[in-house]
Amino acid sequence: MPTLHWIGKEKVINHHQEVPYKVLDKKYDYNLEEGEAPSGNKIIHGDNLEALKSLLPEYEGKVNCIYIDPPYNTGNENWVYNDNVNHPKIKKWLGEVVGKEGEDLSRHDKWLCMMYPRLKLLHKLLSQNGVILVSIDEFEHDYLHLIMDEVFGRSNRVETFVWKKTYGGGAKSKHIVNLHEYILFYSKDISTLEKIELPPDDSVLKYYKYKDEKFQDRGPYRLQPLATTSMDDRPNLKYPIVYDGNEIWPNKQWQWSKDRVELALKENELSIEWNEKKKSWTVNYKQYLKSKEGDLRGKKVYSLIEGFYTQLGTNRLTSLFGRKVFNFPKPVELLEYLLQATTKKDSIVLDSFAGSGTTAHAVLKLNQQDGGNRKFILVEMEDYAESITAERVKRVIQGYGEGSKAEVGTGGNFSYYSLGEALFDEDHNLNERIPLSQIRKYIWYSETRSSLSEEKAEDTSYLLGKQEDTAYYFIYEKDRLTTLDFETLSEHITERADQYIIYADNCLLPQELMTKHQIVFKKIPRDITRF
Template identity: 50%
Template sequence: MPTLHWIGKDKIINHHQEVPYKVLNHEYGFSENGKTETSIATGNLIINGDNLEALKSLLPKYEGKVNCIYIDPPYNTGNESWVYNDNVNAPQIKKWLGKVVGKESEDLTRHDKWLCMMYPRLKLLHKLLSKNGFIFISLDDNEIHSMKFMLNEIFGEKNFQAEIIVQSNKRGQTYKQIAKTHEYLICFSKSEISNINELPTEVGEYPYEDELGKYSIRELRNRNPKFGRFNRPNLFFPIYVNPKNPDKNGFCPISLKKDDDFTIEVLPLNSQKEESCWRWGTKKVEENITHENDMDSIFGKPKQDGSWGVYDKYRKGTVKAKTIWTETEMISEQGTSLLRNLGLAEVFQFPKPIELIKRVLLLGTDENSIVLDSFAGSGTTAHAVLNLNKQDGGNRKFILIEMEDYAETITAERVKRVIGGYADVEATGGSFNFYTLGEPLFDDNNNLNETVGVDKIREYVWFTETRSTKAIAKNANPYLGVHNDTAYYFIYNQDSLTTLDYESLASYIQQKAERYIIYADNCLLPETFLREKNIEFKKIPRDITRF
């Protein structure tokens, strides 16, 4: 498989492993009842901080659990008039590049910089995505081809789903020699077992209705020129129509036998009167004539040229998404208009239209999915999640990450207004917790950073061991909990070294389990005793898992 190379790639290809794990500091919770200092029992998060570090901080709890990722990263247009620097020359990025890539970073083109910035973020997003999940990325033609190469490398070429053209500007960007009217939405799955959803059909696509509900009609003739009487002779046979008994739509009964009522013979012929074939055989046609399968009843209907055709009722409520989206609700102006209604348009330009994100959610989520947006911007993704939940009664959860200062004043503020209602728009309800990035869990010498607090350390150890979200008791007791018949203990003292010996074993280990994992600074118990009692000793901090 062809791969993409750029200056600095060798420095950042495994950089996601070196990113420090930082704790998340809870700042406040928000619900329909307003703001609270205590954490709210919700799966919705808004995080203010560098998204590379924030993604790393999500790993213990969310690795392999995010069902759908949507990101709208910098397009790398070279335009510095946006709210964020779109030419990847933001001070934070330049400082990071200098530290990670080294002196070589001074010679990077803006494309090299962009690739260095995106690659480790994509690696962490891949880790967070569930095995049947999808990632959708909005971009324009500045970096879409580079992104495709990176995604092929990280997600696998076989997991490419689509490169969708989205009409974002009907008039076109007239300052270019050819007025550009579109952007791209590229989609990859985590694995080949992922099945993308179909979209709900529009009302106009089902113009007919009977006692079973709405339906459209499809010609029973197989319209694929690869099939015909020449290779499907069993699907070439006459069907007879009774023109004397049409229903209110002009649909007439059919039969496989000709008699005094069923007098019009219909053969599967194309518009050139060439022989093709039916999509169904005689057995299935007979079953539907006798209404053993009411969902697929068939009938005859005259065509405009005076000939007759045979049709079946089509009731499927979904349709495959197309690779070109030209609907008016997808254009960029719609996002700006909505933000104006929220009272936030003057402080944030070019937000994504909510219908674009909603369609992404329809394709990539179910009613209980976790949705992640690590370039959250104005918070359109959370808005779309809340709206869709209100529409279909779902319980989707959102995680937003925004590094800029407006994470509180725009991103979170928008979500608050959506939850509580704004202008003449009804409240969606819901809640979220707002976090900032805290201190790293490990210092530069790979020792525990005790300034983060023992509770954060205990919580991290539990998550890394169990991948469980159970709350850990905030006390000095070494006992963390039991998971899958294994009891976990973290014997730790901020002021002195701890030792696992017979005395500490008798003092602390009260919970019976089939197996024990016990953390301490040292262990004086014999290996034979540990094996006999099914105890695994792990040394602090050496054996604490690093993400």
């Protein structure tokens, strides 16, 4: 597979492993009823590279859908959302990671250095049957395709959507009026990707106009020809259908096997009529609106997306805030369209370039429409994370606008976070200012690649948990050194297991005993796995 090379690539290709793990510091819960548990919706203010790393212990392999709208690297310095990798935070990061080479990087090189480690962490967070959608324009489209191929795999390309973003204009265009952008669509593992459809709308429902005795369970049906014009040579699809003593043969072949046709005849799912004018039989099958399991037949998703224009996004955000606060926000209708096709009612949706918060808006609206329980996680590094991103979500939840333009609130809640301190200090020792519960979560995740429950994280015992016949113990005290010896072994190591992973400051147990009982000692903190 062709790969893309750029200045600084060798410095960032594994940089996601070196990103410091920082804890998430909850600032407040919004719209949470007294005694109600948080919904799991999160808005995080901070650098998205560090935020993505901090999400791993809880969310690695669990995010069902990722949508990101990263900087397009157009060089336009005048936007509220600075669409250029010359942003001071990105320049500082490039200087630290890429070093002096970063001073000579072209804008494309800088952009690729910024994107690559973020895509690596997004890949880790995505579930096995999850999908990622990335908005981009023609300036970085080619480069993005190549690094997406490298991170997610060329075989996992699903489609490239062409989004018609505007319905006119172009007075200032010298050559061609550009009306479109792209949305790159990849899966984590395309072999596990389920059928992608939209709920049926009027353009689909108008064809389902017939009813029979199955209407109560299957809804109305439409008639579709059973004969096919396919040129495939399929002898098993060439056979007569016997009806009222007549043998009906296809001109070429049938779509269904003989066994399936016989079952359909038995269950009254074929419509067979004699056409007097053409002196021939017509054989149609009944395509019901609902499957036997009760699922609605969906609408096909096309690679060309029309009808959701940037102007809609601008107008909606202006109506939310009463003034213009953000340039060129994506229309919420576009995100609803994409999320309807790619999520289920209980999906976790992540947007690590959150901007004005359109993704959360779309998630809340979809939940309102279909009774779903989708969760959103937004990350925004700019200072407007609370004043625009979180504020928009608050207004969507509560409702906004007046009179004929009033929008009913969607309901829901979220928790607002900032990035806290790093778990390790500059000498790679544990930062003892970090709450013990956060340290326990990290240890468990680094060993098992799974998340530790809040109950276990807050537990005061040394036992973290047991997984696959291995018991994990973290013998740690902030005010004193701990020792794994015979006394500790008899008093605290009580879980029965085939193997034991035990963290402590020191170990006085003889090696023969440890080998016999499959005890692996790890010294705090230097043996803690860095991921």
